[in-house]
Amino acid sequence: xxxxxxxxxxxxxxxxxxxxxxxxxxxxxxxxxxxxxxxxxxxxxxxxxxxxxxxxxxxxxxxxxxxxxxxxxxxxxxxxxxxxxxxxxxxxxxxxxxxxxxxxxxxxxxxxxxxxxxxxxxxxxxxxxxxxxxxxxxxxxxxxxxxxxxxxxxxxxxxxxxxxxxxxxxxxxxxxxxxxxxxxxxxxxxxxxxxxxxxxxxxxxxxxxxxxxxxxxxxxxxxxxxxxxxxxxxxxxxxxxxxxxxxxxxxxxxxxxxxxxxxxxxxxxxxxxxxxxxxxxxxxxxxxxxxxxxxxxxxxxxxxxxxxxxxxxxxxxxxxxxxxxxxxxxxxxxxxxx
Amino acid sequence: xxxxxxxxxxxxxxxxxxxxxxxxxxxxxxxxxxxxxxxxxxxxxxxxxxxxxxxxxxxxxxxxxxxxxxxxxxxxxxxxxxxxxxxxxxxxxxxxxxxxxxxxxxxxxxxxxxxxxxxxxxxxxxxxxxxxxxxxxxxxxxxxxxxxxxxxxxxxxxxxxxxxxxxxxxxxxxxxxxxxxxxxxxxxxxxxxxxxxxxxxxxxxxxxxxxxxxxxxxxxxxxxxxxxxxxxxxxxxxxxxxxxxxxxxxxxxxxxxxxxxxxxxxxxxxxxxxxxxxxxxxxxxxxxxxxxxxxxxxxxxxxxxxxxxxxxxxxxxxxxxxxxxxxxxxxxxxxxxx
Numbered sequence: 001x002x003x004x005x006x007x008x009x010x011x012x013x014x015x016x017x018x019x020x021x022x023x024x025x026x027x028x029x030x031x032x033x034x035x036x037x038x039x040x041x042x043x044x045x046x047x048x049x050x051x052x053x054x055x056x057x058x059x060x061x062x063x064x065x066x067x068x069x070x071x072x073x074x075x076x077x078x079x080x081x082x083x084x085x086x087x088x089x090x091x092x093x094x095x096x097x098x099x100x101x102x103x104x105x106x107x108x109x110x111x112x113x114x115x116x117x118x119x120x121x122x123x124x125x126x127x128x129x130x131x132x133x134x135x136x137x138x139x140x141x142x143x144x145x146x147x148x149x150x151x152x153x154x155x156x157x158x159x160x161x162x163x164x165x166x167x168x169x170x171x172x173x174x175x176x177x178x179x180x181x182x183x184x185x186x187x188x189x190x191x192x193x194x195x196x197x198x199x200x201x202x203x204x205x206x207x208x209x210x211x212x213x214x215x216x217x218x219x220x221x222x223x224x225x226x227x228x229x230x231x232x233x234x235x236x237x238x239x240x241x242x243x244x245x246x247x248x249x250x251x252x253x254x255x256x257x258x259x260x261x262x263x264x265x266x267x268x269x270x271x272x273x274x275x276x277x278x279x280x281x282x283x284x285x286x287x288x289x290x291x292x293x294x295x296x297x298x299x300x301x302x303x304x305x306x307x308x309x310x311x312x313x314x315x316x317x318x319x320x321x322x323x324x325x326x327x328x329x330x331x332x333x334x335x336x337x338x
Numbered sequence: 339x340x341x342x343x344x345x346x347x348x349x350x351x352x353x354x355x356x357x358x359x360x361x362x363x364x365x366x367x368x369x370x371x372x373x374x375x376x377x378x379x380x381x382x383x384x385x386x387x388x389x390x391x392x393x394x395x396x397x398x399x400x401x402x403x404x405x406x407x408x409x410x411x412x413x414x415x416x417x418x419x420x421x422x423x424x425x426x427x428x429x430x431x432x433x434x435x436x437x438x439x440x441x442x443x444x445x446x447x448x449x450x451x452x453x454x455x456x457x458x459x460x461x462x463x464x465x466x467x468x469x470x471x472x473x474x475x476x477x478x479x480x481x482x483x484x485x486x487x488x489x490x491x492x493x494x495x496x497x498x499x500x501x502x503x504x505x506x507x508x509x510x511x512x513x514x515x516x517x518x519x520x521x522x523x524x525x526x527x528x529x530x531x532x533x534x535x536x537x538x539x540x541x542x543x544x545x546x547x548x549x550x551x552x553x554x555x556x557x558x559x560x561x562x563x564x565x566x567x568x569x570x571x572x573x574x575x576x577x578x579x580x581x582x583x584x585x586x587x588x589x590x591x592x593x594x595x596x597x598x599x600x601x602x603x604x605x606x607x608x609x610x611x612x613x614x615x616x617x618x619x620x621x622x623x624x625x626x627x628x629x630x631x632x633x634x635x636x637x638x639x640x641x642x643x644x645x646x647x648x649x650x651x652x653x654x655x656x657x658x659x660x661x662x663x664x665x666x667x668x669x670x671x672x673x674x675x676x
Contacts, residue, residue, distance in 0.1 A: 093568045094592050102592035102616045104567075229442075230431045245609060254432045254440035254622070260613070267609025271583060271602025278440045278622040284592070284613050 003114030009047030020118035025071035028122035058113030090124030115338035139307030149288030151177030157259030158234035162186030170238030183207025254278035341452030347385030363409035366460035396451030428462030453676035477645030487626030489515030495597030500524030508576030521545025592616035
C-alpha cells in the first residue's frame with residue numbers, strides 16, 4: 001500500500017507504507033472512501049513544527065469497514081463509517097463528559113492519507129451512516145471527521161446563541177465551517193474575517209453577514225465599529241497564532257466567549273491582559289465524537305453541505321500537490337480520493 | 339482628614355490627605371463605617387507592583403451617605419450603603435450584561451482607607467441596606483464591597499453547580515469566601531488548598547469537605563487522587579501567581595471550569611498547554627455590583643456571615659499594623675474602623 005509520508009519541510013512523499021492490520025481486538029480496518037489535507041498538517045509541512053523522522057500523515061477519514069477485531073460490537077464489515085481524528089473509548093469519565101478528544105485512552109489518528117486505515121478503539125471512535133452514502137455526499141461526511149466537527153466545537157465553546165453577534169477569526173476550512181455552525185445555531189450577525197475573495201464568497205454562502213478584511217488593530221477596531229463599540233458576543237478563533245488569538249481576545253465583549261480551535265503555535269497569553277479583558281476562553285482539540293451522530297444526521301438530511309470547503313479534488317497519489325495548493329492558499333482544502 | 343498612603347515597599351503611612359468633596363453631580367460622599375486591607379494591596383506593599391508616587395490606598399468600604407451631587411437619585415443622605423471597588427454607571431452595555439467592573443465609565447476606587455470617601459457614579463455603584471445595620475453586621479456587609487463579591491464571582495465563573503466537585507486555590511479571604519460561595523451554590527465536595535491551620539479551620543466552617551496541604555505537582559496529584567484521577571469540575575483560582583494558575587489548570591478536568599480572580603502578576607499562559615488541558619477559563623475583576631443586592635439580602639437575613647474572615651480589628655490610625663499583620667500572614671484580613 002502507498003500513502004503520504006512527511007520527511008521534512010515541504011517534503012511530503014507518496015510511497016510504500018506497511019499494510020494496516022488488526023493489532024488489538026478493539027481495532028477496525030477501513031477502506032478509505034476519501035481523505036484530505038488538514039490546515040494543521042501545514043504546521044509541520046511548513047517547518048513550524050519539527051519532523052524528527054519520516055512521518056505518515058493524515059487524520060481525516062471515512063469509508064467502508066473491511067474487518068473488525070473480536071471485541072468490536074458497534075460497527076461491522078460493509079458499513080460506511082466516519083471517525084474522529086482522535087480515537088476514544090467513549091466510556092471513560094472524560095468521554096462521558098463529552099470530551100472524547102481527552103479520553104484517557106486517546107490515540108491520535110496519524111495515517112489516514114492512505115487507501116486503508118487501522119482505527120483503534122473502533123466502538124468508541126466510529127459512527128456508521130444509516131446506509132451507504134451517495135458519492136456526492138462523501139465530501140460532506142468526510143468533513144465531520146475533523147473540520148466541520150471542529151468548527152462546530154468552536155461555536156459551542158464560544159457559546160453561540162440565537163440572535164447574538166459572532167466574529168470568526170480565520171478563513172480556512174475550519175473558520176468557514178465555524179460560520180456555518182454559527183448560522184445553524186441561530187446567530188443574528190456573523191462577521192467573517194477574510195482577505196481572500198473566494199473564501200469571502202463561501203463565508204457569505206455559509207451565513208456570514210459581514211466581512212472584515214483588516215487584521216490586527218484595524219481589524220479589531222472594525223469589529224468594535226460594527227458592534228457599536230461593544231465587541232462580539234462570541235468569537236471563534238480558528239488559526240492558532242499569537243496575532244489571531246489576540247485579535248479574538250480584543251474583539252470580544254467583556255463577558256463574551258472565545259472558542260479557540262486553531263492548535264496554538266508559539267502563543268503566550270499575558271495573564272493580566274486576559275484578566276482585564278473579562279472574556280471566557282474555551283477550546284482545545286474538538287471532541288468530534290460528541291457531535292458525530294447529530295452532524296451525520298444534518299448531512300444525511302441535506303440540511304448542511306460542509307463538503308463545499310473542498311475546492312480541489314485529487315487522486316490520492318497526487319497528495320503532494322494537495323499540500324502545495326493549500327500551502328500556497330490556492331486551495332481552501334484538498335480532497336484526496338484513493 | 340487622615341488616611342493611608344503608600345510610599346513604597348512596606349512603607350504605608352497614616353497621614354493628612356485632602357478632604358473628599360463632591361466634584362461631579364453624580365458623586366456621593368460617605369462617612370465610612372469600616373474599611374479594610376485587601377490581599378491585592380499587598381502586591382504594591384511588597385514591592386511586586388511599582389509605586390511611582392505616594393498613593394492613597396483602599397477600595398473596600400461601606401458607611402452612611404453624608405451628601406450627594408445634584409444628579410444622584412438612588413441613594414440619599416443618612417442611608418447605609420455598600421459599593422463596589424469599581425465604580426460603574428450600571429447603564430452601559432457592559433453593565434447591562436452584568437460586567438459592571440468593565441463599565442465604559444469605570445473608575446477604580448482608590449482612597450477608601452480613610453474616614454470619608456467620595457464615590458463617583460453613586461447611582462450605579464452604591465446599594466443601600468434596608469435599614470441601618472447593627473454594628474455586628476458591618477464586617478459582613480463590608481466584605482460585599484470586594485472579597486465576598488470576588489469569591490462569589492470566582493464560583494460563578496467556575497460554573498459551580500449542585501453536587502459538583504470544587505477545588506479552591508488560595509486560602510486568603512477571597513479563597514475562603516470562594517469556599518463559602520461554592521457551599522451556597524450546592525457544591526457536593528469542596529477541596530480547599532491551605533497549609534495554614536487557622537485558615538483550614540475557617541475553610542471547614544465555610545463548607546470545605548477536604549483540605550489539601552500540598553502545592554505544585556504534589557498538590558495537583560492529591561486533587562486527582564481525591565477525584566478518582568479525573569480532576570475537579572470547578573476550580574477557583576484566588577491567588578494570581580504563575581504557580582497558582584498552573585495548579586488550577588492542572589487540577590481541572592477536561593471540560594471543567596476555572597474562575598480566576600487573583601489579579602495575575604507575572605502570569606504567562608502557554609497557548610498549547612491551555613489548549614490541550616481542555617479547560618474553560620473565565621475571570622477578571624469581579625463585577626461586584628451585579629451581586630450586591632442578592633448578597634446584601636443573604637447577610638441581612640443572617641444566612642451568611644462572611645465577616646468571619648476578619649480576624650484582626652484595628653482603629654484606622656493603626657492601618658500600618660494591618661498591612662504588616664497581613665503581609666506576615668498573622669492575620670487573614672484586617673478590619674479598620676475610623
